[in-house]
Every structure is written in structure tokens, then in C-alpha cells.
Amino acid sequence: MAVSENEVERRRFLSAVTDNNNNVYLFGGGGGGKFGDTQYIRYNTTNIFDSTKNIWTHGTIDNTLLKREGHTATFLPDTSEIVYIGGCGNNGLIDITNLDVYDTINDKWNKWETKNSPEQRCQHTAVLTNDDRIIVFGGANALKSPVENYYVVLNVKTREWYHGNETIIEAPYRGHTATFYNNYMFIAFGQGTTQQASNDVLIYKIGDYANFTEVDYYNRVDTTPFKDNILIGTTILSIIVVGFIGFIIHKYNKSKQMKGMKPPIDTICTP
Numbered sequence: 011m012a013v014s015e016n017e018v019e020r021r022r023f024l025s026a027v028t029d030n031n032n033n034v035y036l037f038g039g040g041g042g043g044k045f046g047d048t049q050y051i052r053y054n055t056t057n058i059f060d061s062t063k064n065i066w067t068h069g070t071i072d073n074t075l076l077k078r079e080g081h082t083a084t085f086l087p088d089t090s091e092i093v094y095i096g097g098c099g100n101n102g103l104i105d106i107t108n109l110d111v112y113d114t115i116n117d118k119w120n121k122w123e124t125k126n127s128p129e130q131r132c133q134h135t136a137v138l139t140n141d142d143r144i145i146v147f148g149g150a151n152a153l154k155s156p157v158e159n160y161y162v163v164l165n166v167k168t169r170e171w172y173h174g175n176e177t178i179i180e181a182p183y184r185g186h187t188a189t190f191y192n193n194y195m196f197i198a199f200g201q202g203t204t205q206q207a208s209n210d211v212l213i214y215k216i217g218d219y220a221n222f223t224e225v226d227y228y229n230r231v232d233t234t235p236f237k238d239n240i241l242i243g244t245t246i247l248s249i250i251v252v253g254f255i256g257f258i259i260h261k262y263n264k265s266k267q268m269k270g271m272k273p274p275i276d277t278i279c280t281p
Contacts, residue, residue, distance in 0.1 A: 012065050012066065012067050013057075013065075013066045013067065013068060017066070018057050018066050019041070019053070019055075020041050020042060021038075021039030021040055021041035021053055021079075022039055022040060022041050022079070023039055023040055023079035023080045023133070024036060024037065024038050024039030024053075024079060024081070024083075025037075025081065025082050025083035025136075026083070027083045027084065027085040027092055028061075028085065029085060029090060029092075029114050030087055030090060031062075032060075032061045032062060033058050033059065033060055033061065033114070034058065034059040034061060035056060035057075035058055035069070035083065035085075035092060035112070035114065036056065036057045036058075036059070037053075037054075037055070037056045037057075037069075037083060037092075037094060037112070038052065038053050038054060038055075038077065038078045038079060038081060038094075038097065039052070039053050039079050040052040040053065040079035051077075052077035052078060052079050052099065052100060053077055053079075054071075054072070054073075054075040054076060054077040054078065055068065055069075055071055056068065056069030056070075056071075056112065057069075069112070069117055070117045070118065070119065072119045075110055075119065076099045076100075076101075076104055077099055077100055078094075078097035078098060078099045078104050079097060079098055079132070080096070080097045080098045080132030080133040080134075080150075081094050081095060081096050081097025081098075081104065081132065082094070082095045082096060082097075082134060082135060082136035082146070083136075084136050084137075084138050084144050085114075085138075086138070086142070086166060088142070090113070090114045090115045091111050091112065091113055091114065091120075092111065092112040092114060093109055093111050093122070093144060093164075093166070094109060094110045094111070094112070095109060095134075095136055095144070095146060095164070096130065096131050096132055096134055096146070096149065097132050098132040098133075102152060103130035103131065103132060103151070103152055104130065104132075105130070106124075106127050106128065106129075106130050106131070107123065107124055107127040108121050108122065108123050108124070109121070109122040109124060110122075122169055123169065124164065124169045124170065124171055125168075125169065125170045125171065126170055126171045126172075126173070127171050128146070128157075128159055128162040128171055128173060129149075129151065129157045129158060129159060130151070130152070131146075131148075131149025131150060131151060131157045132149060132150055132184075133148075133149060133150050133183075133184035133185065134146050134147060134148045134149030134150075134157075134183075134184070135147050135148060135186060135187065135188035135197075136188070137188045137189065137190035137195060138190065139190060139193075139216060140193070142165070142166040142167055143163050143164065143165055143166065144163065144164040144166060145161070145162075145163050145188075145190070145195060145216070146161075146162045146163070146164065147160060147161060147181075147186075147188050147195070147197060148160050148181070148182060148183040148184060148186060148197075148200070149183060149184065150183060150184050156183035156184075156203055157183065159173055159174060160174070160178040160181060160183065161173075161174030161176070161178060161220060161222060162174065162220065163219065163220040172219045172220035173220055174220040174221075174222060175220070176222065176223075176224075178224075180202055180203070180204055180205075181197060181202060181212055182197065182199065182200025182201055182202045182205075182208050182210075183200070183201065183202060183203070184200060184201050185199070185200040185201045186198060186199055186200025186201075186208070187199065187200070190216070192230065193215065193216050194213055194214065194215055194216065194225075194228055195213075195214045195216055195222070196211060196212070196213055196214075196228075197211070197212040197213075197214070198210075198211045198212075199211075212224065213225050213226070213227065213228055
């Protein structure tokens with residue numbers, strides 16, 4: 011059902027994701043609702059923004075879904091599903107063993123039962139790797155303190171959690187951002203145990219399972235520019251060679267045509 015812009019209720023502490031058709035999905039969150047409302051409430055509704063038609067619609071409302079905020083949303087491009095992890099509800103932290111998954115194609119909610127689930131959390135981040143793993147970083151526990159294990163990974167195919175063994179020191183646990191690119195994860199800003207507001211950007215080289223290494227800089231290994239330079243150089247060289255051959259052929263044909271002809275007057279020597 012299409013809805014007008016002013017009927018989309020205001021809220022915060024939610025994640026927005028985009029599907030393969032440029033639709034933006036907003037689920038859950040908390041806030042004051044419509045303009046003028048003062049009561050703080052949490053939501054379990056889904057608003058969908060069609061960026062091509064510039065209209066809002068509602069997804070199917072499942073009353074069994076717990077209202078929540080501080081969760082993450084991860085879109086899986088291969089299956090067009092959105093995986094929602096963690097968050098805080100009206101009765102505490104949301105179960106992280108049985109995950110709520112939204113099927114964007116069929117407008118349907120499903121449950122994923124996972125194995126070896128980690129500590130429940132909210133206000134964490136989540137990124138999707140190239141091999142279908144969801145990396146969850148940071149988060150606060152029920153006491154609003156940092157969770158013990160900052161780094162956990164969900165294998166989307168097996169639905170099994172992997173737990174990082176390395177200790178992460180002085181990294182933000184909430185209010186940060188996480189970006190995955192070229193097998194590196196960048197954690198920017200946020201609040202840590204020693205800093206209320208961090209201005210750091212941490213870089214992690216992502217391995218298999220839940221293996222990772224913190225690095226001091228981003229080592230971009232990309233042969234594309236090198237290949238492009240080779241292509242450009244080869245093209246230029248080919249043009250030069252073809253032009254030179256054409257010039258030689260032109261000179262040869264011209265000299266062949268002039269053979270046996272009377273030379274121009276200005277080239278005849280005067281005795």
C-alpha cells in the first residue's frame with residue numbers, strides 16, 4: 011500500500027538497506043513517532059521507499075516480530091533476503107540465535123536458527139563479505155557495557171557463528187560505522203571504553219572463518235591500473251607502427267608513380 015511521506019513515522023537506531031531494485035527498507039527503530047508525539051516507542055514495522063517512483067509503501071506486518079532498535083540489517087543480493095541481527099526490545103536484548111529474515115521478493119518473514127550463537131548485543135555493526143559471511147563488530151550488552159567478543163561472524167550458508175579469538179583493544183563498541191571493501195573492514199569513529207568520541211579509523215584484514223588481522227594501512231592490491239596502462243601503451247604503439255608503415259607505403263607508391271617522369275623545372279640544374 012502506498013503511503014504519503016508525512017505518514018512515515020520518525021524513528022532512530024535502525025539500519026537502512028537497499029535491494030537489487032533500488033528499494034530502501036527501514037525496519038524497526040525507536041522514537042517519537044509522528045510530529046508532536048512525545049511518547050518514546052519502538053517499532054516492528056517495515057517501510058519501503060521506491061527510489062524510482064519516489065513513493066513509500068509498507069511491508070507485511072508480522073505481529074510475532076519483536077519491536078526493536080539498535081539492530082543491524084544485511085541484504086543478501088543472491089537471495090534478496092534481509093538478515094536482522096540483535097538489537098534491544100521492550101523486554102531487553104533480542105535473541106541472536108533465532109534471526110528474523112525478510113524475503114523482499116515474496117514480502118514474507120522467516121526464522122533462521124543458527125548454531126554457536128554469540129553474546130546478545132545492540133548498537134553493533136554488520137557487513138557482508140564476498141563469500142557470504144556477515145561480520146558483526148562491537149555492540150553493548152544488557153548493562154550497556156561492551157560485549158566480551160567484539161568480533162563474531164555468521165556463515166550465511168551454514169548458519170553457523172564463528173568467534174574471533176584475538177583481543178581487540180581500544181576499539182569503539184557502539185556508535186561507529188563499518189565498511190567492507192576488498193577483504194578489508196574499516197571501523198570509523200564511535201564510542202569506546204576509553205573514549206566518549208573516537209576520531210580513529212581502524213583497519214582489519216579479513217581472513218577466513220573469524221580470522222582477522224589489524225593493520226596500520228590499507229594495502230590495495232589491484233592489477234587493473236597496470237592492465238589498463240599496458241592496454242593504453244599497446245594501443246599507442248600500434249598506432250605509431252601502423253602510421254609508420256602507412257607512411258613508408260605512401261612514399262614508395264609516390265616514388266613509383268614519379269619514376270620516368272620529367273622532373274619539375276625548379277629541380278633541373280642549369281648548366
